[in-house]
Amino acid sequence: MPNPKEAKIVKGKDGKLRLENFYTPLSEAKKEIWRRWNDKALRKKVEGFLGRPLPKVLQKEPRAVLARHIVTPDTEYRYFLDLVKMIKLKPLGWEYLKDKFYTVNPTKLSLGKIYFFDKEYDSKETICSKKILSFKDKLEGKKICDLKTLWLENLVDFHHRLPNLVKIREIEKFDASHWYKQNGKNAKQNYKYFLGLFVRNGILFENFFPRDEQKFTKDIVLPAFQEIQKYFGLKPLIFPLIARKSETDLFWYCHHKSLIKQIDILMENKQKKDA
DSSP: OOOOOOOEEEEOTTSOEEEESOOOOHHHHHHHHHHHHTOHHHHHHHHHHHOSOOOGGGTSSOEEEEEESSOOOSHHHHHHHHHHHHHTOEEEEEEOTTSBOOTTSHHHHHHHEEEEESSSTTOOOEEEEEEOSOTTSOOTTOBGGGOBOTTSOBHHHHHHTHHHHTTOOOOEEEEOHHHHHHTOSSHHHHHHHHHHTTTTSEEEEOOOOOGGGHHHIIIIIHHHHHHHHHHHSSOOOEEOSSOGGGTTOGGGGOEETHHHHHHHHHHHHHHHHHO
16 A cells, blocks of 8 residues: 655645644545454554554454543533544543643643533533632642542542533543553653554544644654654544634533533532531
8 A cells, every 4th residue: 555645734825834644534534444453464563563462442443532631521522422423433532640730731721620611512602610620729740630629529530420410421431641651751752652553443533733732743743643654654543523723712621501500519518518
């Protein structure tokens, strides 16, 4: 199979930088993942490249993967579930629970400051936000898995039980913290192995190169992607979860407003115990 065109960063007609030859259309990825899965020679090559057994969650069948520090049922999660129905792969939440928490990272911040929306996909309006972490405490640099909510519940446990609270489908989750540690000391070392998982064993639903991540994409993601292309003659299968024009909208971090009452109850119960 001939090598695909090399992924690169180019300047579009609108003057903005964008990724070229990077993403795979969902209809194509749906067919390609099974072709690759059934390629025995490719299986051996992927295993040799990774240098260690794949996580068990990726061994039995290819998966549709949403990689987040904590997988939480926000608008993005709901949309991911809709897309997964189209390709008929089992969804998997790939988590990094032992990563460090920093408020400058909007995705991490949204785990401790929860935003809410009034309607479903046709509205970007946020009606309010609630802080569920004490930002007066020294949170910067602490492991996400060690953080406690204002009512002293483990932050990970809270987000993990949200699907039941808001009555939405819960997906299987895998804490990849140990996997990352095995594959390098930092993203520059382990990202090629992460992308290597999507040569044959899954489709990654992710947006790269938004404004707040351009340096990370340029310095870490793209070199790793190009190394995969060169080694396999194939692209990792990545589909942009959100349209580029709205990928930085706060709307995607939002939870349904029904959660507001649940948080208020938790806070009231904590206050009663303290009284």
